[in-house]
Amino acid sequence: MTKVTSLPADDKSCGWYHLSKPRQPRPSHYGNSSARWVVVGAGFTGLAAARQLALNFPNDEIVLVEAQEVGFGTSGRNAGFAIDLPHDIGADDYIGDIDTAKISLKLNLTGQSLLKELVERHNIDCQMKACGKYQAAIEDRGIAVLDAYRRGLDKLGQAYEMIDGDDLPAHIGTHFYRKALFTPGTVLIQPSALVKGLADSLPANVSLYENTPITGVEYGEKTVLTHAFGSITADKLILTNNAFGMSFGFLKGRMLPVFTYASITRQLTADEQARLGGKPFWGLIPADPFGTTVRRTPDNRLLIRNSFSFNPDGRSNTKYLDRFVKRHRASYERRFPMLPGVEFEYTWGGSLALSRNHMGHFGELAPNVYGALCCNGLGVTRGTATGKLLADWLANDRDELIDFLLRTSGPNRNPPEPFLSAGVNLNLKWGQYRAGRES
Numbered sequence: 001m002t003k004v005t006s007l008p009a010d011d012k013s014c015g016w017y018h019l020s021k022p023r024q025p026r027p028s029h030y031g032n033s034s035a036r037w038v039v040v041g042a043g044f045t046g047l048a049a050a051r052q053l054a055l056n057f058p059n060d061e062i063v064l065v066e067a068q069e070v071g072f073g074t075s076g077r078n079a080g081f082a083i084d085l086p087h088d089i090g091a092d093d094y095i096g097d098i099d100t101a102k103i104s105l106k107l108n109l110t111g112q113s114l115l116k117e118l119v120e121r122h123n124i125d126c127q128m129k130a131c132g133k134y135q136a137a138i139e140d141r142g143i144a145v146l147d148a149y150r151r152g153l154d155k156l157g158q159a160y161e162m163i164d165g166d167d168l169p170a171h172i173g174t175h176f177y178r179k180a181l182f183t184p185g186t187v188l189i190q191p192s193a194l195v196k197g198l199a200d201s202l203p204a205n206v207s208l209y210e211n212t213p214i215t216g217v218e219y220g221e222k223t224v225l226t227h228a229f230g231s232i233t234a235d236k237l238i239l240t241n242n243a244f245g246m247s248f249g250f251l252k253g254r255m256l257p258v259f260t261y262a263s264i265t266r267q268l269t270a271d272e273q274a275r276l277g278g279k280p281f282w283g284l285i286p287a288d289p290f291g292t293t294v295r296r297t298p299d300n301r302l303l304i305r306n307s308f309s310f311n312p313d314g315r316s317n318t319k320y321l322d323r324f325v326k327r328h329r330a331s332y333e334r335r336f337p338m339l340p341g342v343e344f345e346y347t348w349g350g351s352l353a354l355s356r357n358h359m360g361h362f363g364e365l366a367p368n369v370y371g372a373l374c375c376n377g378l379g380v381t382r383g384t385a386t387g388k389l390l391a392d393w394l395a396n397d398r399d400e401l402i403d404f405l406l407r408t409s410g411p412n413r414n415p416p417e418p419f420l421s422a423g424v425n426l427n428l429k430w431g432q433y434r435a436g437r438e439s
Contacts, residue, residue, distance in 0.1 A: 001216050001217070001218045001226075002216065002217045002218070002219070002248065002249045003215070003216050004213075004214055004215050004216060004217065004244075004247045004248060005247060006244065006246075006247040006313045006314055006315065007067055007213045007215070007244075007247075007315075008067045008068050008073055008074075008213070008241075008244065008314070008315070009315040009316055010068065010072060010073055010074070010077065010315075010316045010348075010349070010350070011316045011318055011321060011348055011349055013321065013346050013347055013348045014072065014076060014077050014192065014346065014348040014350070015262070015263075015264040015303075015345060015346030015347075015348060016071075016076050016077065016080070016190055016191050016192035016193070016264075017071055017072050017076050017077075017192040018346060019190070019192075019264075019299075019346075020071065020076075020126075020190055020192045020193035020196060021125060021193060021196070023070075023071075023196050023199075023200060025069045025070065025210045025211065026070075026199075026208045026209060026210045027209065027210070028209055028210065028211045028212045028229060029063075029065065029209035029212045029227065029229060029230060029232060030229045030230055031229070031230045032230050032231045032232075032233075033063075033230070033231075033232055033233070034222075034232070034233040034234075034235075035060075035061050035062070035063040035207075035232065035233075035234060035235070036057070036060045036061070036234075036235040036236060037053050037057070037060060037061075037062045037063065037234070037235070037236055037238065038063045038064075038065065038223070038225065038232055038234035038236070038237050038238070039053070039062065039063070039064045039065070039238045039240055040065050040214060040225070040237070040238070040239050040240065040241050040248075041065075041066065041067075041239065041240040041241030041242070041244070042064050042065070042066035042070050042195075042199060042208065042210070043073060043074055043075030043195065043240065043241075043242075043379065043383065044075045044111075044195065044198075044379050044380055044383035044384045044387065045240040045242075045372050045375070045379070045383035045384070045386060045387035046064060046066075046238075046240035046241070046387060047064070047195065047198045047199060047202070047384075047387065048111075048114065048383070048384045048385075048386075048387030048388045048391075049238055049240055049372065049387035049388065049390055049391045050062050050064040050202060050206050050208075050387075050391075051198075051202055051203060051206065051388070051391075052387070052388045052391030052392060053206075053238075053391040053394070053395075054202070054203035054204075054205045054206045055203065055391075056391055056392065056394070056395035056397075057205075057395070058203075058205060059205075060205065061205055061206075061207055062203075062205060062206045062207070063206075063207050063209070063232060063234070064202070064206055064207065064208045064209070065209050065212050065214065065225070065232065066208070066209065066210045066211070066212065067211070067212065067213035067214070067241075067244075068210070068211065068213075069210050069211060070195055070196055070199040070208070070210055071192040071193070071195045071196040071199070072192070074242065074350055074351050074379070075191060075192075075195045075379060075380075075383070076191050076192030076195050076196075076350075077191070077192075077262075077348060077349070077350025077351075078191050078350060078379060078380065079191075079262065079283070079285075079293045079295065079303065079305050080188055080189045080190060080191045080283070080295065080380075081133060081186055081187075081188060081189075081283055081285065081293075081380065082111070082112050082115060082186065082187040082188070082189055082380045082381050083108060083133070083185075083186050083378065083380075083381060084105065084108045084109055084112055084183075084185035084186060084187075084381070085105060085108070085153070085156075085158060085183055085185060085186075086100075086101045086104035086105055086108070086156075087149070088100075088101070088104075088358070089289060089358075090358065091152070092148060093148050093149065093151045093152030093155065094145070094148060094149040094152045095149075095152030095153070095155055095156050096152075098155060098156065101152075101156055102156070103400070103401065103404045105156070105158075106400075106401060107381075107382060107385045107386075107401055107404075107405075108378070108381040108382060108385070109185075109381075110381075110384075110385040110388070110389075110401065111380070111381035111382060111383070111384035111385035111386075111388075112185075112187055112381050112384075114384050114385070114388060115128075115187070115189075115194070115380070115381075115384055116128070116130075116187065118197075118198060118201065119194070119197070121201075122197060122200075122201035124193070124194060124197030124198070124201070125193060125197070126189050126190045126191075126193035126194035126197055127188070127189060127190040127193065127281075127297065127298045127299070128187060128188070128189050128194070129187065129188045129189075129281055129298060130187045131186075131187075131188055131279075131281060131282060131283070132182055132183055132184040132185065132186050133182070133183060133186035133188075133282075133283045133284065133285060134163075134168075134171065134172060134180040134181070134182050134282065134283070134284040134285070135149070135180060135181045135182075135183070135284070135285050135286070135287055136168070136172075136177040136179070136180035136181075136284050136285075136286065136287065137177060137178060137179055137180070137286070137287035137288070137438065138176060138177050138178050138436075138437045138438055139287075139288070139435075139436050139437055139438055141287075141288060141434075141436075142286070142287030142288050142291070142438055143178060143179055143287070145287040145288065146162070146179055146180070146181045146287050149181060150162065150181060153183070158183065158185075159183070159184055159185075160181055160182060160183045160184075161181070161182040162179065162180075162181055162182075163179065163180045163181075163182055164178075164179060165177055165178040165179055168180055169277060169278060170277070170278065171278055171279055171282065172278045172279070172282055172284060172294075172296070173276040173277045173278030173296075173336075173338075174276075174278075174335045174336060176334060176335045180284070186283065188281065188282075188283045188295070189380070190297070191380065212227050212229070213227060213228075214226070214227050214248075215227055215228065217248055217249070219249075219366060219369065221367075221368070222234060222235055222368070223237040223368065223369060225237070234368075235368065236368050236369075236370065236394070237368065237369045237370070238369075238370050238371065238372075238390065238391075238394075239365065239369070239370070239371040239372075239373060240371070240372055240373070240383075240387055241373070242255070242351075242353035242373055242374060242375065242379075243255045243256075243257040243314045243351065243353040243373075243374070244314055245361075245365075245371055245373045245374075247314075250361075250365045250366070250369075250371065250373075251361055251365075251373060251374070251410070251411055253413055253414045253416075253420075254355060254374075254410070254411035254412065254413055254414060255353050255354065255355055255373070255374050255411055256310065256353070256354040256355065256356070256414065256424060257310070257311050257312065257313070257314040257351050257352075257353060257354075258308055258309070258310055258311075258351065258352045258354050258424070258428070259308065259309045259310075259311050259316065259317075259320065259349045259350065259351050259352070260305060260306070260307065260308050260349070260350060260352060261305065261306070261307045261308075261309075261320060261321065261324040261325075261328070261347065261348070261349045261350075262293075262303055262304065262305035262328075262347070262348060262349075262350070263303070263304050263305075263325055263328040263329075263332075263344040263346065263347040263348075264297075264301050264302070264303045264304075264344065264345060264346050265301050265302045265303075265332075265342045265343065265344055265345060266301065266342065266343055266344075266345045267299060267300050267301055268300045268301070268302070268339070268342065272339050272342065273300055275338045275339060276296075276336070276338065276339060278296070279296070280296070280298070280300075281295075281296050281297060281298045282295070282296050283295045283296075286435070286438050287438065288434075288435045288436075288438040288439075289431070290306075290308070290428075290431035290432045290434065290435040290438070290439065291306065291435045291438030291439055292304060292305065292306040292331045292335075292438065292439055293305040293306065294335065301345075302332065302336065302339075302342070304328045304331050304332050306324075306327060306328065306331055306432075306439055307320075307323075307324040307327050307328075307432065308428045308431075308432065309349075309428070310421060310424040310425055310428060311351070312417075312420075312421060314351060316349050316351075317349075320349060321347050321348070321349065324347070324349075325344065325347045327439070328344065328347065329344070331439060332344075334437070352375075352376070352377050352379075353373065353374045353375060353376070354374070354376050354377065355374050355376060355410075355411030355412065356411070356412055356414060357409070357411065357412045358376050359374070359376075359408050359409055359410055359411050359412070360372070360373060360374035360375055360376060360382075360386070360408070360410070360411065361373045361374055361410045361411060362386055362389075362390060362405035362406060362408065362410075363390075363393070363405070363406050370390060370394065371390075372386040372387055372389075372390045374411050385401070386405060389401055389402050389405060393406075
């Protein structure tokens with residue numbers, strides 16, 4: 001028996017969750033039951049895997065287990081960018097190998113297209129806007145990143161627009177940035193609302209159990225999952241719980257649970273909207289990866305997202321909220337001096353499952369155990385695509401995307417503790433310091 005010692009425990013102040021339409025959570029699992037397919041983790045990846053398994057195996061029951069409430073965990077806590085373009089931060093032009101970049105683009109577009117189709121078909125109210133994104137810079141280092149990425153996009157044949165600082169206020173209101181690179185393919189969403197809607201539109205042969213944290217696993221010809229109220233026996237187990245896959249005994253010491261933090265304001269008044277100007281909704285990511293992400297939402301709120309912490313157990317630590325909300329306030333005031341006194345209504349943290357080589361896992365983990373794990377910050381699109389493709393592979397389908405994912409090396413091994421925590425924390429602190437005014 002593998003005892004699961006680390007369980008999801010997110011803070012209770014996620015703005016996306018509280019601002020999205022309330023739903024009735026599905027009941028927890030009780031008693032002892034069996035199913036051919038059991039999926040653990042009902043975020044973007046798990047929802048996509050369960051949905052596609054149900055379509056591929058219409059006569060089978062698909063059990064989907066979520067430790068918390070759907071929309072409350074990691075998938076409902078990101079900045080809400082469904083990004084299409086590859087962005088290889090290890091490459092000089094942020095594109096790298098052109099063949100790999102083309103496959104990555106196709107993967108991201110697959111996830112994006114799936115979400116667009118489901119939102120339209122099921123009328124999911126998640127503020128989905130196909131409005132592109134800005135990548136903006138203020139420091140010289142950031143300007144150099146934009147120029148390099150522009151060269152990479154030229155190589156990949158993708159559309160973009162370079163916007164000088166004097167012209168940016170017409171787009172985003174603020175005069176803060178010197179230059180931005182606009183790409184039209186990104187879709188913006190309210191992530192918690194989208195996850196809730198995806199869960200409530202699952203096929204009839206998916207049984208979703210919420211607030212059912214798995215506390216023990218026994219592997220064998222069949223897998224027995226135990227929890228506080230009973231057990232579930234799976235013929236085939238699919239793990240879509242990102243860094244918590246390590247607690248299930250897989251990819252130990254290969255994933256990095258890094259948290260990032262966001263604050264969202266109250267709604268702007270009509271006068272404040274007029275003072276801000278610019279477009280009615282937009283999303284901006286920083287040229288420096290340690291900088292600040294900013295959004296203006298369709299319901300006229302401003303979101304600030306920056307700051308990082310390394311939480312090895314994958315669980316939230318509320319001490320960081322009090323520390324980082326002050327940084328959010330400073331970032332907000334630098335960008336929006338025309339809007340003083342606009343309070344933050346919510347501040348929260350959310351985890352990323354990262355690997356040092358920026359690779360995820362796709363495929364078999366053990367006999368009758370499979371996983372799509374470690375999205376490296378692309379959970380919305382890449383998680384959706386890999387969840388769907390894993391279900392297709394389990395139905396004996398193959399295509400170039402599945403073959404590409406099966407060929408990847410997976411996350412590489414981390415250094416042992418205490419060197420790991422010391423190194424990650426030092427890197428996070430240095431990166432945030434070096435970001436300068438981008439933060």
